[in-house]
Amino acid sequence: MYDEKIALLIDGQWCDGSEGKSEALLNPATGEEIGRVPHASKADLDRALAAADRGFKVWKAMTPHERYKIIMKAADLIEADVERIARILTMENGKPLAEARGEILFSVEATRWYAEEGKRAYGRVVPGRLPNQRQIVLKEPVGVVAAFAAWNFPASNVIRKMAGALGAGCSIILKTAEETPGTAVAFARCFEKAGTPAGVINLVFGVPDEVSLHLLASPIPKKVSLTGSTAVGKLLQVRAAQTLKRCTMELGGHAPVIVHADADIEKSVATLVAAKFRNAGQVCTSPTRFYVHVSIYETFVKRFSDVAGKLTIGNGLAADTQMGPMIAPRRLDAMQGLVDDAVGKGARLLLGGKRIEGKGYFYAPTVLADVPDTARILTEEPFGPIASFQSFEDFDDVIARANSTPYGLASFVFTQSGALAQKTELALDAGLVGVNNTSISTPETPFGGVNESGYGSESGIEGLEAFQRVKSISEIFM
Template identity: 45%
Template sequence: MPTRSEAIAQYPEIGQLIGGQFEVGNGRSEADVLDPTTGEALGQYPIATEEDISRSLKAAEEGFHIWRKTSAFERAKVLRKVADTMRVRKEDLARLVVLELGKPWKEALAEVEQAAGMWEWAAEEGRRAYGRIIPSREQDGRQLVLREPIGPIAAFGSWNAPLITPSRKMAGAMGAGCSIIMKASEEVPNCALAIGKIAYECGLPEGVLSILVGDAVMISERLLDSPITQGVTFTGSTRVGKLLSERAVRQMKRPIMELGGHAPVLVFDDVDVEATAKAAATAKFRNSGQVCISPTRFFVQRGVYEDFTQALAEAADRLVLGCGFEDATTMGPLIDSRRVNAISELVEDARERGLRIPAGGKAAQREGYFYEPTVIADATTDAKVSNIEPFGPIAVTSPFDSYEDAIILANRLPVALASYVHSENVHTVNRAIDDIQAGNVICNAWRVSLPETPFGGHKDSGFASEGGIEGLQAFQNVKYAYMR
C-alpha cells in the first residue's frame, strides 16, 4: 500500500478520451478535483466543449460500424484482456479510488476485482448472445430470432463506485457489440479514464469508446438529442433519472436506469443478534454508506430490538475514521461538504423529534469530509431519515411485532432497489422473497451485485438490468427473420 504522499505524486493528468485519443488542456476551461480526505485539490480537469462532444459522437458512429461487424469471439478477446490488465494494475487503480473517493485501501482493491470481473463476464457472455429457431408452419420455412446491438450508447455514471459503475456500463455495452460515450463523474474522473486507456491498450478499435468530463447537463442534452445515440444508461438519483428517461423516450431511445434506493432490512427474532449486527455494520458503513444498495432502514422484531440496536451501535463505534492509505482506517470520508451537510440535516431532524442516537451523530473534527458512523433508534415514519435516502453513514432502527407489519414497513416507500431479510426460518425467508417489492431481495447475506447476476430496481428505483445475461440483452435489439 502506498503512502498518501506517494499516491498524490503519481496522480495522472486529467483529459478527454475521444475515440481513443487522450487530450488535455488545449485552452479548455478547467475545474478542480477535490481530495475528500483533506478537501484540497488533487488536480484539474478540462471541461468538455461542444466540439469535444461532436467529435465523440462522430467517433461512436464510426466505431459502432467497426465493432458490430467484429465477431463476438474477437470482441471477447479484447474485453478479457482488459480484465486481465486491470488485475495486473490493481494497485494503480486502487490508488486512484482511494485518492478520488476516499475508500479504505482494502475496499478499493475489492472494487478493482469486482470491476475486472464485469469485463471478464461480458467477454464470455458476449459470445453467448444466442438467438433461436422457431419451428415454421411451412415445411421449407425457417423462422429465426436474432439479437443485434442497438447502436451507440450514452452512459452516465455516479461517483460512488468509480470503477464498478463505468465497467458495468462499458463492458455490458461493448460485450453486446455497441459503441459507447461515457460521461465520467467529475468527482472521480481519473478512475473511468484509467479503464478507458487500458481498453485501447488492449486492442479496442478507435471510436468504440469515448470518455468525457465536464458539464453533465450540457453533455447529456447533446448526447441524447443526437440522432447517433440509440440508448442511454444512467446510474444516479431518481429525479435525474426521470428527466433523462423522459428525454430519451421522447426520441424513442432505450433508457436503462439504475436509480436511488433506501434499503429496508428485516431482522427476525430467531437470528444470532450479535453476529447479524456486526455484519450489518460492515455492510452499512462500507464506502461510508455512500452506496445505493446500502442497508439503512433496519426493522427489527421487538423481542431482540434493543439488543440488536445496542450491538449495531457498538459495532459502529468501533469503526476507525481516517485516510484510506492508513492500515487502521475502516471508514473513509464522504465525497464532499454537501454530503456532510445533508447527513447533518437528517441527524438534526432526528434530534428535534427526540429520537435516540446511540452512536455517532456529528461531523468528525478533522480536515476533510468526515462524519461519524451514526445509528438513529426508534425512528418514526415521519422522520426525514425514514423517507430520504441518506447516502451516508446512517443506520436507522425501528421495532416491529408481526411479519405482516414488517412487510408493510419494507414496502412503504416508492423506491425498490435492494432489500435484506435475516431469519433462520426458511418459510419466513420464502414468504419475504415473494412479498417484498424490490429488484433485489438478499436473505441472510449482504452482497447484492455480482458480474453474473442482474442488477436493477423496480418502481422509482429504475427499470431494466445491468449485469448477467439481462445486462447484455439491455443493449440489444431482437430481430425476427423468416426464410424459405
C-alpha cells in the same frame, strides 16, 4: 501521489477540452486539489458522437470471438495494474484501499463475464409455417450507447457500462462523475492498450446537465444507461424519450432490513455494520431502515452501536481505516439535516450525529433509535453513515413499513427459519433481496431495482441483453 493524467478520450485521441474549461479534482479525505478535470465543449461532444458512430460500425463488424480477445486482454491489464488503480480510486473517492481493491477486482471479473457472454448472444430458429420457410431470431447490438456513471463506485459503475456495451458489440460515450474521473481513465487506457479500435470507447467530462442534454438530443445514441439519483433518472428518461432511446436506469434506494426474532444477533450485527458503513454509507444498496423484532430490539440496537462505535475512521490510504470520508461538504450538511430532524421529532441518538472536525469531509457513524414515522430519514435516501431503527411485532405491519417508500432496489432479511425467510423475501417489493447476507451483486447475477429505483438490469445475461435488440427474419426459399 495521484498517478493519472485526466483527459478526454475522443476517437482514439486523449485531449483536453477545446474551450480550455476544467474543474478541480479534490481528495475528500484532505480537501486538497489532486488534479484538473477537463470539460468537453459542444464541439467535443459532437466529435465524440461522430466517432462513436464510426466506431460502432467497425466493432459490430468484428466477430464475437475477436471482440472477446480484446476485452479479455483489457481485463488482464486492469488486473495487473490493480494496486495503482486502487490508489487512484481511494484518492478521488475516499473509500478504504481494501474496498477500492475489491471493487477493481470485481470489475475485472465483470469484464471477463461480459467478454465470455458476448460469445453467447444466441438467437433461435423457429419452425416455419410453410415447407420452404425458415424463421430466424437474431440478437444484435443496439448501437451507440450514451452512459452516465456515478461517483460512489468509480470502478464497478463504469465497467458494467463499458464492458457490457462492448461485450454486446456496441460502442460507447461514457460520462463518468467529475468527482471520480481517474478510475474510468485508467480503465479506458487498458482497453486502448488491449486493441480496442478508435471511437469504440469515448470518455467525456463536463457540466452533467449540459452534457446529457447535448448527447441525448442526438439521434446517434440508441441506448442510455444511467447510474444516479431518481431525480436525474426521470430527467434523462424525458430527454431520451424525444428520440425513443432505450434506457437502463439504476437509481436511488432506501433498503429496509427486517431482523426477525430468531436471528443470530452477533452474526447479523457484524454483517450489517460492515454493510451500513461501507463507503461511508454512500451505496445505493446500503441498509438504511432497520426493523428489528421487539423481543430483541434493545439488545440488537445496543450491540450494533457498540460495534459501529469501534470503527476506525480516516484517510482511505491508511492501512487501519475502516470508513473513509464523504464525497463533498454538501453531503455533510445533508447528514446533519437528517439527524437534527429525526432527533427533533423524538428519535434517540445513540452514536455519532455530527461531523468529525479536521481536514476532509468526515461524518461520524451514526445510530438513531426509535425513529418516528414522521422523520425525513424514513422517506429520504440518506446516502451516508446513518442507521435508523424501529421495532416491530407483526409481520404484515413490518412488510407494509418496509414497502412504504417509492424505492425498490435492495432489501435484507435476517432469520434462521427457511420458511420465514421465503415468506419475507416474496413479500418485499424490491429488485434485490439478501437473506442473512448483504452480498447481492455479482457479475453473473442481474442488478437492478423496481418502482422509483429504476428499471432494467446490469450484470448477468440480463445485463448483456440490455445492450441488444432483436431482429426476426423470415426466409422463403424459391
